[in-house]
Amino acid sequence: MKHVLTVAGSDSCGGAGIQADLKTFSALGTYGMSAVTAVTAQNTTGVLMVQEMPADLVAAQINCLFDDITVDAVKIGMVSSSEIIATVAGCLAAKGARHIVADPVMVSKSGHQLLQPAACATLIELLLPLADVVTPNIPEAEVLINGSINTLADMKQAAREIYRLGPKHVVIKGGHLAGEAVDVLYDGRQVELFAGPRLATRHTHGTGCTFAAAIAAYLARGFTVKEAVRAAKAYVTTAIAHGLPLGRGHGPTHHFYALYKQAGVLPE
Numbered sequence: 001m002k003h004v005l006t007v008a009g010s011d012s013c014g015g016a017g018i019q020a021d022l023k024t025f026s027a028l029g030t031y032g033m034s035a036v037t038a039v040t041a042q043n044t045t046g047v048l049m050v051q052e053m054p055a056d057l058v059a060a061q062i063n064c065l066f067d068d069i070t071v072d073a074v075k076i077g078m079v080s081s082s083e084i085i086a087t088v089a090g091c092l093a094a095k096g097a098r099h100i101v102a103d104p105v106m107v108s109k110s111g112h113q114l115l116q117p118a119a120c121a122t123l124i125e126l127l128l129p130l131a132d133v134v135t136p137n138i139p140e141a142e143v144l145i146n147g148s149i150n151t152l153a154d155m156k157q158a159a160r161e162i163y164r165l166g167p168k169h170v171v172i173k174g175g176h177l178a179g180e181a182v183d184v185l186y187d188g189r190q191v192e193l194f195a196g197p198r199l200a201t202r203h204t205h206g207t208g209c210t211f212a213a214a215i216a217a218y219l220a221r222g223f224t225v226k227e228a229v230r231a232a233k234a235y236v237t238t239a240i241a242h243g244l245p246l247g248r249g250h251g252p253t254h255h256f257y258a259l260y261k262q263a264g265v266l267p268e
């Protein structure tokens with residue numbers, strides 16, 4: 001079994017962050033490990049409080065795993081300050097981490113800032129060049145290019161611009177545009193589109209985390225980036241299709257639908 005590490009924030013309601021990543025890793029047949037960068041008090045309606053972890057504790061979590069266990073892929077999510085970003089980038093570079101998927105988390109769906117605005121420059125400078133795959137949503141891609149994205153053509157152009165910041169592959173997620181849910185992959189040579197139906201549901205908490213974690217799990221299992229993005233897109237689409245109507249806001253995606261169905265623990 002392959003081993004995948006998530007470096008991200010904890011989401012107390014279990015829909016995004018560390019919790020979504022670990023469920024995704026398990027659902028996709030990999031062994032999940034975590035380095036917690038922040039603890040959020042969060043439910044389906046919003047983020048109430050955030051406490052960053054000390055940078056030396058983040059470093060210790062990452063280093064002790066690499067010193068003991070083979071890490072086949074790494075997913076990076078919420079890294080809220082310049083100090084934490086520099087720490088994570090330094091540790092992963094020093095350990096020679098492979099298959100790094102960086103989800104440049106900036107603002108939660110509920111509108112809470114999860115990246116300090118002043119840390120954006122550090123994310124661009126230190127994290128993007130380390131990434132094998134970077135997975136911004138449309139608002140994040142707009143910040144990275146300092147421009148607006150309204151069409152599929154804009155997404156393709158933005159993917160090219162973000163590629164110039166140093167990642168080996170760019171996937172711009174199309175969840176925030178209307179019409180089909182189309183994600184755009186650019187590898188420095190070609191643009192590939194991954195389209196799926198837009199599902200009419202409000203239970204989309206953690207879609208971005210789920211998608212990036214799935215790419216990391218598939219890379220760990222030996223898929224190429226293109227194969228991993230295709231498989232992750234299928235995975236997140238199913239997880240959204242069976243999203244759980246929990247709470248009063250955006251419920252989480254469902255990671256184990258097929259497994260639970262097979263086990264007979266879902267109502268017909």
Ligand SMILES: Nc1ncnc2c1ncn2[C@@H]1O[C@H](COP(=O)(O)OP(=O)(O)O)[C@@H](O)[C@H]1O
Binds near residue numbers: 138196237
């Ligand atoms: N309503 C939806 N129906 C189908 N796919 C969706 C929907 N919303 C998001 N997705 C897909 O979920 C993944 C995450 O995208 P997105 O929601 O844009 O990320 P984030 O959670 O970071 O904002 C992408 O593959 C996107 O195409």
Ligand SMILES: Cc1ncc(COP(=O)(O)OP(=O)(O)O)c(N)n1
Binds near residue numbers: 010011017107109209
């Ligand atoms: C702790 C934590 N990390 C990341 C997010 C954002 O996750 P994302 O998958 O982009 O989902 P939504 O915020 O769009 O639901 C988060 N909320 N919390």
